[in-house]
Amino acid sequence: xxxxxxxxxxxxxxxxxxxxxxxxxxxxxxxxxxxxxxxxxxxxxxxxxxxxxxxxxxxxxxxxxxxxxxxxxxxxxxxxxxxxxxxxxxxxxxxxxxxxxxxxxxxxxxxxxxxxxxxxxxxxxxxxxxxxxxxxxxxxxxxxxxxxxxxxxxxxxxxxxxxxxxxxxxxxxxxxxxxxxxxxxxxxxxxxxxxxxxxxxxxxxxxxxxxxxxxxxxxxxxxxxxxxxxxxxxxxxxxxxxxxxxxxxxxxxxxxxxxxxxxxxxxxxxxxxxxxxxxxxxxxxxxxxxxxxxxxxxxxxxxxxxxxxxxxxxxxxxxxxxxxxxxxxxxxxxxxxxxxxxxxxxxxxxxxxxxxxxxxxxxxxxxxxxxxxxxxxxxxxxxxxxxxxxxxxxxxxxxxxxxxxxxxxxxxxxxxxxxxxxxxxxxxxxxxxxxxxxxxxxx
Numbered sequence: 001x002x003x004x005x006x007x008x009x010x011x012x013x014x015x016x017x018x019x020x021x022x023x024x025x026x027x028x029x030x031x032x033x034x035x036x037x038x039x040x041x042x043x044x045x046x047x048x049x050x051x052x053x054x055x056x057x058x059x060x061x062x063x064x065x066x067x068x069x070x071x072x073x074x075x076x077x078x079x080x081x082x083x084x085x086x087x088x089x090x091x092x093x094x095x096x097x098x099x100x101x102x103x104x105x106x107x108x109x110x111x112x113x114x115x116x117x118x119x120x121x122x123x124x125x126x127x128x129x130x131x132x133x134x135x136x137x138x139x140x141x142x143x144x145x146x147x148x149x150x151x152x153x154x155x156x157x158x159x160x161x162x163x164x165x166x167x168x169x170x171x172x173x174x175x176x177x178x179x180x181x182x183x184x185x186x187x188x189x190x191x192x193x194x195x196x197x198x199x200x201x202x203x204x205x206x207x208x209x210x211x212x213x214x215x216x217x218x219x220x221x222x223x224x225x226x227x228x229x230x231x232x233x234x235x236x237x238x239x240x241x242x243x244x245x246x247x248x249x250x251x252x253x254x255x256x257x258x259x260x261x262x263x264x265x266x267x268x269x270x271x272x273x274x275x276x277x278x279x280x281x282x283x284x285x286x287x288x289x290x291x292x293x294x295x296x297x298x299x300x301x302x303x304x305x306x307x308x309x310x311x312x313x314x315x316x317x318x319x320x321x322x323x324x325x326x327x328x329x330x331x332x333x334x335x336x337x338x339x340x341x342x343x344x345x346x347x348x349x350x351x352x353x354x355x356x357x358x359x360x361x362x363x364x365x366x367x368x369x370x371x372x373x374x375x376x377x378x379x380x381x382x383x384x385x386x387x388x389x390x391x392x393x394x395x396x397x398x399x400x401x402x403x404x405x406x407x408x409x410x411x412x413x414x415x416x417x418x419x420x421x422x423x424x425x426x427x428x429x430x431x432x433x434x435x436x437x438x439x440x441x442x443x
Contacts, residue, residue: 128193128202
Protein backbone atom coordinates (compact mmCIF):
# COMPACT_ATOMS: atom_id res chain seq x y z
CA UNK A 1 0.00 0.00 0.00
CA UNK A 2 2.83 2.41 0.88
CA UNK A 3 4.56 1.65 -2.42
CA UNK A 4 1.32 2.32 -4.32
CA UNK A 5 0.80 5.69 -2.58
CA UNK A 6 4.41 6.70 -3.30
CA UNK A 7 3.91 5.87 -6.96
CA UNK A 8 0.72 7.91 -7.08
CA UNK A 9 2.49 10.90 -5.50
CA UNK A 10 5.39 10.66 -7.94
CA UNK A 11 2.99 10.45 -10.87
CA UNK A 12 1.11 13.54 -9.67
CA UNK A 13 4.42 15.43 -9.28
CA UNK A 14 5.35 14.42 -12.82
CA UNK A 15 2.01 15.67 -14.16
CA UNK A 16 2.50 19.00 -12.36
CA UNK A 17 6.00 19.42 -13.78
CA UNK A 18 4.76 18.70 -17.27
CA UNK A 19 1.69 20.93 -16.86
CA UNK A 20 2.59 23.85 -14.56
CA UNK A 21 -0.20 26.25 -13.56
CA UNK A 22 -0.85 29.11 -15.94
CA UNK A 23 -2.35 32.41 -14.80
CA UNK A 24 -3.58 35.19 -17.07
CA UNK A 25 -4.68 38.52 -15.56
CA UNK A 26 -6.71 40.65 -17.98
CA UNK A 27 -7.78 44.23 -17.26
CA UNK A 28 -9.01 44.96 -20.78
CA UNK A 29 -11.67 42.44 -21.83
CA UNK A 30 -14.22 43.38 -19.12
CA UNK A 31 -15.18 46.99 -18.51
CA UNK A 32 -15.97 46.69 -14.80
CA UNK A 33 -13.81 43.86 -13.45
CA UNK A 34 -10.38 42.27 -13.63
CA UNK A 35 -10.52 38.83 -15.27
CA UNK A 36 -8.25 36.13 -13.81
CA UNK A 37 -7.86 32.83 -15.69
CA UNK A 38 -6.23 29.86 -13.94
CA UNK A 39 -5.34 26.62 -15.77
CA UNK A 40 -3.55 23.73 -14.07
CA UNK A 41 -3.47 20.02 -13.44
CA UNK A 42 -6.54 19.04 -11.45
CA UNK A 43 -6.55 17.82 -7.85
CA UNK A 44 -9.28 17.62 -5.23
CA UNK A 45 -9.34 20.87 -3.28
CA UNK A 46 -7.55 23.02 -5.83
CA UNK A 47 -10.65 25.17 -6.42
CA UNK A 48 -10.82 25.99 -2.71
CA UNK A 49 -7.15 26.93 -2.66
CA UNK A 50 -7.57 29.37 -5.56
CA UNK A 51 -10.70 30.94 -4.07
CA UNK A 52 -8.97 31.16 -0.69
CA UNK A 53 -6.03 33.10 -2.14
CA UNK A 54 -8.32 35.59 -3.91
CA UNK A 55 -10.54 35.95 -0.83
CA UNK A 56 -7.60 36.52 1.51
CA UNK A 57 -6.65 39.51 -0.66
CA UNK A 58 -10.12 40.95 0.11
CA UNK A 59 -11.08 40.79 -3.56
CA UNK A 60 -14.75 40.61 -4.49
CA UNK A 61 -15.60 37.78 -6.91
CA UNK A 62 -18.50 39.01 -9.04
CA UNK A 63 -18.56 36.17 -11.56
CA UNK A 64 -16.86 32.80 -11.88
CA UNK A 65 -16.86 29.92 -14.35
CA UNK A 66 -15.32 26.63 -13.28
CA UNK A 67 -14.61 23.51 -15.33
CA UNK A 68 -12.46 20.62 -14.15
CA UNK A 69 -13.47 17.50 -16.04
CA UNK A 70 -10.66 15.00 -16.49
CA UNK A 71 -7.12 15.90 -15.40
CA UNK A 72 -7.30 19.61 -16.19
CA UNK A 73 -8.66 22.50 -14.14
CA UNK A 74 -9.82 25.73 -15.82
CA UNK A 75 -11.27 28.66 -13.89
CA UNK A 76 -12.24 32.20 -14.81
CA UNK A 77 -12.89 34.79 -12.10
CA UNK A 78 -14.15 38.36 -12.49
CA UNK A 79 -12.88 40.28 -9.47
CA UNK A 80 -12.88 43.82 -8.11
CA UNK A 81 -11.41 45.55 -5.08
CA UNK A 82 -13.50 46.50 -2.06
CA UNK A 83 -14.64 49.70 -3.80
CA UNK A 84 -15.89 47.87 -6.90
CA UNK A 85 -12.99 48.92 -9.09
CA UNK A 86 -10.63 46.85 -11.22
CA UNK A 87 -7.53 45.55 -9.49
CA UNK A 88 -4.62 47.72 -10.63
CA UNK A 89 -2.24 47.53 -7.66
CA UNK A 90 0.96 46.02 -9.07
CA UNK A 91 1.83 44.44 -5.73
CA UNK A 92 -1.50 42.61 -5.60
CA UNK A 93 -1.31 41.51 -9.24
CA UNK A 94 2.24 40.24 -8.74
CA UNK A 95 1.17 38.32 -5.62
CA UNK A 96 -1.66 36.65 -7.55
CA UNK A 97 0.76 35.58 -10.29
CA UNK A 98 3.26 34.16 -7.80
CA UNK A 99 0.60 32.50 -5.62
CA UNK A 100 -1.31 30.82 -8.46
CA UNK A 101 1.32 30.55 -11.20
CA UNK A 102 4.21 28.13 -11.88
CA UNK A 103 6.25 29.41 -8.91
CA UNK A 104 3.49 28.63 -6.46
CA UNK A 105 3.25 25.65 -4.15
CA UNK A 106 -0.51 25.85 -3.64
CA UNK A 107 -1.20 22.63 -5.55
CA UNK A 108 0.92 20.53 -3.23
CA UNK A 109 -0.78 21.89 -0.13
CA UNK A 110 -4.41 21.33 -0.98
CA UNK A 111 -4.72 18.01 0.82
CA UNK A 112 -4.35 19.54 4.28
CA UNK A 113 -5.71 22.45 6.26
CA UNK A 114 -2.21 23.90 6.12
CA UNK A 115 -0.88 23.38 9.63
CA UNK A 116 2.62 24.84 10.03
CA UNK A 117 4.67 25.34 13.20
CA UNK A 118 4.69 28.75 14.86
CA UNK A 119 6.87 29.98 17.70
CA UNK A 120 5.17 33.39 17.73
CA UNK A 121 1.96 32.31 19.43
CA UNK A 122 -0.09 29.45 20.79
CA UNK A 123 -3.30 28.58 18.96
CA UNK A 124 -6.40 27.79 21.01
CA UNK A 125 -9.50 26.31 19.36
CA UNK A 126 -12.76 26.41 21.28
CA UNK A 127 -16.15 24.89 20.49
CA UNK A 128 -19.15 24.55 22.74
CA UNK A 129 -22.70 25.60 23.53
CA UNK A 130 -23.31 29.33 23.20
CA UNK A 131 -24.59 31.17 26.26
CA UNK A 132 -24.62 34.68 27.75
CA UNK A 133 -21.21 35.95 28.79
CA UNK A 134 -19.20 33.05 27.38
CA UNK A 135 -16.46 35.11 25.72
CA UNK A 136 -16.15 37.32 28.79
CA UNK A 137 -15.48 34.23 30.88
CA UNK A 138 -12.98 32.85 28.36
CA UNK A 139 -11.06 36.12 28.07
CA UNK A 140 -11.08 36.62 31.86
CA UNK A 141 -9.56 33.17 32.39
CA UNK A 142 -6.88 33.88 29.78
CA UNK A 143 -6.06 37.20 31.45
CA UNK A 144 -5.80 35.50 34.85
CA UNK A 145 -3.43 32.92 33.32
CA UNK A 146 -1.25 35.76 31.97
CA UNK A 147 -2.11 35.08 28.33
CA UNK A 148 -2.41 37.96 25.89
CA UNK A 149 -4.88 37.51 23.03
CA UNK A 150 -3.10 38.84 19.93
CA UNK A 151 -5.74 37.68 17.45
CA UNK A 152 -9.04 35.86 17.49
CA UNK A 153 -12.05 35.12 15.35
CA UNK A 154 -15.34 34.11 16.92
CA UNK A 155 -18.46 32.77 15.21
CA UNK A 156 -21.82 31.78 16.63
CA UNK A 157 -24.54 29.83 14.89
CA UNK A 158 -27.56 27.79 15.92
CA UNK A 159 -26.77 27.92 19.69
CA UNK A 160 -23.16 26.84 19.06
CA UNK A 161 -19.99 28.90 19.40
CA UNK A 162 -16.54 28.43 17.89
CA UNK A 163 -13.37 30.46 18.23
CA UNK A 164 -9.77 30.35 17.06
CA UNK A 165 -7.59 32.44 19.38
CA UNK A 166 -3.86 33.13 19.16
CA UNK A 167 -2.26 33.94 22.51
CA UNK A 168 1.20 34.80 23.78
CA UNK A 169 2.85 34.76 27.18
CA UNK A 170 2.34 38.05 29.03
CA UNK A 171 6.00 38.30 30.09
CA UNK A 172 7.90 36.98 27.06
CA UNK A 173 5.48 37.94 24.27
CA UNK A 174 6.09 34.57 22.60
CA UNK A 175 4.31 31.24 22.37
CA UNK A 176 3.59 29.31 25.56
CA UNK A 177 5.58 26.08 25.62
CA UNK A 178 5.41 24.80 29.20
CA UNK A 179 3.38 21.54 29.06
CA UNK A 180 1.94 21.95 32.57
CA UNK A 181 0.79 25.48 31.84
CA UNK A 182 -0.75 24.44 28.54
CA UNK A 183 -2.56 21.62 30.27
CA UNK A 184 -3.90 24.05 32.88
CA UNK A 185 -5.09 26.49 30.19
CA UNK A 186 -6.85 23.69 28.36
CA UNK A 187 -8.47 22.36 31.56
CA UNK A 188 -9.84 25.72 32.71
CA UNK A 189 -11.13 26.72 29.29
CA UNK A 190 -12.80 23.36 28.79
CA UNK A 191 -14.61 23.79 32.13
CA UNK A 192 -15.78 27.25 31.07
CA UNK A 193 -17.12 25.88 27.80
CA UNK A 194 -18.96 23.04 29.50
CA UNK A 195 -20.74 25.35 31.93
CA UNK A 196 -23.99 23.85 33.13
CA UNK A 197 -24.96 22.44 29.73
CA UNK A 198 -24.26 18.72 29.76
CA UNK A 199 -26.38 17.88 26.71
CA UNK A 200 -23.77 18.94 24.14
CA UNK A 201 -20.03 18.54 24.28
CA UNK A 202 -17.32 21.16 24.56
CA UNK A 203 -13.83 20.96 23.08
CA UNK A 204 -10.58 22.82 23.64
CA UNK A 205 -7.46 22.24 21.52
CA UNK A 206 -4.11 23.93 22.21
CA UNK A 207 -1.35 23.79 19.60
CA UNK A 208 1.59 25.66 18.05
CA UNK A 209 0.30 25.21 14.53
CA UNK A 210 -0.88 27.84 12.07
CA UNK A 211 -4.07 27.12 10.13
CA UNK A 212 -6.29 29.13 7.82
CA UNK A 213 -8.61 30.55 10.46
CA UNK A 214 -11.80 30.81 8.40
CA UNK A 215 -11.50 27.31 7.03
CA UNK A 216 -10.71 25.94 10.47
CA UNK A 217 -13.82 27.62 11.94
CA UNK A 218 -15.97 26.03 9.24
CA UNK A 219 -14.44 22.63 10.01
CA UNK A 220 -14.93 23.07 13.76
CA UNK A 221 -18.59 24.07 13.47
CA UNK A 222 -19.25 21.32 10.93
CA UNK A 223 -17.71 18.76 13.30
CA UNK A 224 -19.85 20.23 16.09
CA UNK A 225 -22.97 19.65 13.90
CA UNK A 226 -24.19 23.23 14.06
CA UNK A 227 -26.15 22.50 10.87
CA UNK A 228 -28.64 20.38 12.85
CA UNK A 229 -31.63 22.59 13.57
CA UNK A 230 -33.66 22.12 16.72
CA UNK A 231 -37.44 22.15 16.98
CA UNK A 232 -37.16 25.51 18.76
CA UNK A 233 -35.45 27.12 15.77
CA UNK A 234 -37.81 29.91 14.76
CA UNK A 235 -35.72 31.55 12.04
CA UNK A 236 -38.00 32.75 9.26
CA UNK A 237 -37.71 30.56 6.17
CA UNK A 238 -37.52 33.74 4.09
CA UNK A 239 -34.29 34.70 5.89
CA UNK A 240 -32.57 31.46 4.98
CA UNK A 241 -30.64 30.96 1.76
CA UNK A 242 -32.38 28.91 -0.92
CA UNK A 243 -30.46 25.66 -1.45
CA UNK A 244 -31.54 22.77 -3.68
CA UNK A 245 -29.83 19.53 -4.72
CA UNK A 246 -31.07 17.44 -7.68
CA UNK A 247 -29.44 14.60 -9.60
CA UNK A 248 -28.67 14.85 -13.31
CA UNK A 249 -28.74 11.13 -14.04
CA UNK A 250 -27.62 11.38 -17.69
CA UNK A 251 -24.26 12.81 -16.59
CA UNK A 252 -24.03 11.31 -13.09
CA UNK A 253 -23.82 14.75 -11.49
CA UNK A 254 -25.66 16.22 -8.54
CA UNK A 255 -26.58 19.84 -9.26
CA UNK A 256 -26.44 22.20 -6.27
CA UNK A 257 -28.21 25.54 -6.71
CA UNK A 258 -27.87 28.33 -4.15
CA UNK A 259 -29.60 31.70 -4.08
CA UNK A 260 -28.82 34.08 -1.25
CA UNK A 261 -28.02 37.68 -0.42
CA UNK A 262 -24.51 38.44 -1.60
CA UNK A 263 -21.76 39.27 0.89
CA UNK A 264 -17.95 39.11 1.06
CA UNK A 265 -16.36 35.62 1.20
CA UNK A 266 -19.61 33.87 0.27
CA UNK A 267 -18.00 31.80 -2.50
CA UNK A 268 -15.20 30.72 -0.16
CA UNK A 269 -17.71 29.58 2.46
CA UNK A 270 -19.68 27.36 0.07
CA UNK A 271 -16.66 25.89 -1.73
CA UNK A 272 -14.97 25.24 1.62
CA UNK A 273 -17.99 23.28 2.84
CA UNK A 274 -18.32 21.20 -0.32
CA UNK A 275 -14.60 20.39 -0.20
CA UNK A 276 -14.60 19.41 3.46
CA UNK A 277 -17.66 17.22 2.86
CA UNK A 278 -15.55 15.37 0.26
CA UNK A 279 -17.40 16.57 -2.84
CA UNK A 280 -15.62 17.44 -6.08
CA UNK A 281 -16.82 20.44 -8.11
CA UNK A 282 -16.61 19.58 -11.82
CA UNK A 283 -18.41 22.63 -13.19
CA UNK A 284 -19.76 25.77 -11.60
CA UNK A 285 -21.33 29.08 -12.53
CA UNK A 286 -21.30 32.01 -10.08
CA UNK A 287 -23.10 35.33 -10.63
CA UNK A 288 -22.91 37.93 -7.85
CA UNK A 289 -23.09 41.19 -9.78
CA UNK A 290 -26.33 42.24 -8.07
CA UNK A 291 -27.50 42.21 -4.46
CA UNK A 292 -28.30 38.49 -4.79
CA UNK A 293 -25.74 35.79 -5.49
CA UNK A 294 -26.55 32.80 -7.70
CA UNK A 295 -24.33 29.72 -7.40
CA UNK A 296 -24.65 26.51 -9.39
CA UNK A 297 -22.34 23.53 -8.82
CA UNK A 298 -22.11 20.19 -10.63
CA UNK A 299 -20.64 17.81 -8.07
CA UNK A 300 -19.81 14.21 -7.29
CA UNK A 301 -18.49 12.62 -4.14
CA UNK A 302 -14.77 11.79 -4.17
CA UNK A 303 -15.79 8.16 -4.75
CA UNK A 304 -17.22 9.25 -8.12
CA UNK A 305 -20.91 8.97 -7.26
CA UNK A 306 -23.60 11.67 -7.15
CA UNK A 307 -25.74 12.17 -4.06
CA UNK A 308 -27.15 8.73 -3.30
CA UNK A 309 -30.08 9.26 -0.94
CA UNK A 310 -32.59 11.78 0.31
CA UNK A 311 -30.85 11.80 3.69
CA UNK A 312 -27.55 12.73 2.03
CA UNK A 313 -29.30 15.40 -0.03
CA UNK A 314 -30.85 16.94 3.09
CA UNK A 315 -27.47 16.93 4.84
CA UNK A 316 -25.78 18.72 1.94
CA UNK A 317 -28.51 21.37 1.94
CA UNK A 318 -28.34 21.87 5.72
CA UNK A 319 -24.55 22.13 5.72
CA UNK A 320 -24.51 24.71 2.93
CA UNK A 321 -27.20 26.76 4.67
CA UNK A 322 -25.12 26.71 7.85
CA UNK A 323 -21.95 27.69 5.99
CA UNK A 324 -23.68 30.75 4.54
CA UNK A 325 -25.31 31.77 7.83
CA UNK A 326 -22.23 31.49 10.06
CA UNK A 327 -20.57 34.62 8.74
CA UNK A 328 -23.68 36.78 8.41
CA UNK A 329 -22.91 40.07 10.15
CA UNK A 330 -26.05 41.13 11.97
CA UNK A 331 -26.27 44.28 14.06
CA UNK A 332 -24.23 47.42 14.45
CA UNK A 333 -20.58 47.33 13.47
CA UNK A 334 -18.14 48.65 16.07
CA UNK A 335 -14.45 49.12 15.31
CA UNK A 336 -11.93 49.39 18.13
CA UNK A 337 -8.40 50.68 17.55
CA UNK A 338 -6.06 51.24 20.48
CA UNK A 339 -2.73 50.22 21.98
CA UNK A 340 -2.73 46.52 22.72
CA UNK A 341 -2.43 45.30 26.29
CA UNK A 342 -3.13 42.18 28.31
CA UNK A 343 -6.79 42.01 29.33
CA UNK A 344 -8.07 44.38 26.64
CA UNK A 345 -10.52 41.87 25.19
CA UNK A 346 -11.81 41.02 28.67
CA UNK A 347 -12.39 44.70 29.45
CA UNK A 348 -14.21 45.39 26.19
CA UNK A 349 -16.51 42.38 26.42
CA UNK A 350 -17.34 43.30 30.01
CA UNK A 351 -18.43 46.78 28.91
CA UNK A 352 -20.60 45.33 26.17
CA UNK A 353 -22.16 42.95 28.68
CA UNK A 354 -22.87 45.74 31.17
CA UNK A 355 -24.72 47.63 28.44
CA UNK A 356 -26.86 44.59 27.51
CA UNK A 357 -25.32 44.10 24.08
CA UNK A 358 -24.89 40.79 22.30
CA UNK A 359 -22.24 40.15 19.65
CA UNK A 360 -22.91 37.88 16.70
CA UNK A 361 -19.34 37.89 15.41
CA UNK A 362 -15.93 39.22 16.42
CA UNK A 363 -12.55 39.69 14.78
CA UNK A 364 -9.52 40.56 16.91
CA UNK A 365 -6.18 41.48 15.32
CA UNK A 366 -2.93 43.04 16.52
CA UNK A 367 -0.42 44.81 14.28
CA UNK A 368 2.59 46.81 15.40
CA UNK A 369 1.39 46.93 19.01
CA UNK A 370 -2.04 48.20 17.96
CA UNK A 371 -5.24 46.26 18.60
CA UNK A 372 -7.74 46.49 15.74
CA UNK A 373 -10.95 44.73 16.68
CA UNK A 374 -14.32 44.51 14.93
CA UNK A 375 -17.55 43.55 16.71
CA UNK A 376 -21.09 43.19 15.37
CA UNK A 377 -23.49 43.97 18.19
CA UNK A 378 -27.22 44.10 18.84
CA UNK A 379 -29.44 44.72 21.84
CA UNK A 380 -29.94 41.59 23.97
CA UNK A 381 -33.71 42.06 23.94
CA UNK A 382 -33.88 42.18 20.15
CA UNK A 383 -34.68 45.90 19.96
CA UNK A 384 -32.57 48.43 18.03
CA UNK A 385 -29.44 49.69 19.75
CA UNK A 386 -30.22 53.26 20.79
CA UNK A 387 -27.78 56.15 20.70
CA UNK A 388 -27.64 56.42 24.51
CA UNK A 389 -26.25 52.91 24.77
CA UNK A 390 -23.62 53.67 22.14
CA UNK A 391 -22.69 56.91 23.94
CA UNK A 392 -22.32 55.02 27.20
CA UNK A 393 -20.05 52.44 25.60
CA UNK A 394 -17.92 55.06 23.88
CA UNK A 395 -17.52 56.98 27.13
CA UNK A 396 -16.39 53.82 28.92
CA UNK A 397 -14.00 52.69 26.18
CA UNK A 398 -12.98 56.04 24.70
CA UNK A 399 -14.60 58.33 22.13
CA UNK A 400 -11.62 58.26 19.78
CA UNK A 401 -10.87 54.56 20.33
CA UNK A 402 -14.29 53.12 19.37
CA UNK A 403 -15.81 53.96 16.00
CA UNK A 404 -19.43 53.26 15.11
CA UNK A 405 -20.25 52.15 11.56
CA UNK A 406 -23.90 52.82 10.73
CA UNK A 407 -26.71 54.70 12.43
CA UNK A 408 -27.97 53.08 15.69
CA UNK A 409 -31.46 54.51 15.21
CA UNK A 410 -31.77 52.83 11.82
CA UNK A 411 -31.18 49.27 13.04
CA UNK A 412 -34.20 47.11 12.49
CA UNK A 413 -36.01 45.74 15.50
CA UNK A 414 -35.70 41.99 15.86
CA UNK A 415 -39.22 40.69 16.48
CA UNK A 416 -37.74 37.26 17.17
CA UNK A 417 -34.74 36.66 19.38
CA UNK A 418 -32.14 34.58 17.56
CA UNK A 419 -30.74 31.66 19.55
CA UNK A 420 -27.31 32.49 18.09
CA UNK A 421 -27.00 35.87 19.81
CA UNK A 422 -25.63 34.68 23.09
CA UNK A 423 -21.88 34.87 22.97
CA UNK A 424 -21.36 38.08 24.89
CA UNK A 425 -24.77 38.18 26.52
CA UNK A 426 -26.29 40.96 28.60
CA UNK A 427 -27.45 39.13 31.71
CA UNK A 428 -24.37 39.52 33.90
CA UNK A 429 -23.75 42.99 35.28
CA UNK A 430 -20.81 42.42 37.63
CA UNK A 431 -17.94 44.89 37.22
CA UNK A 432 -15.52 42.41 38.76
CA UNK A 433 -14.73 41.02 35.34
CA UNK A 434 -11.74 38.96 36.45
CA UNK A 435 -13.63 37.38 39.32
CA UNK A 436 -16.60 36.86 36.99
CA UNK A 437 -14.56 34.33 35.04
CA UNK A 438 -12.84 32.73 38.02
CA UNK A 439 -15.25 32.54 40.95
CA UNK A 440 -16.66 29.31 39.53
CA UNK A 441 -14.94 26.00 40.22
CA UNK A 442 -12.82 25.18 37.17
CA UNK A 443 -10.66 22.51 38.73
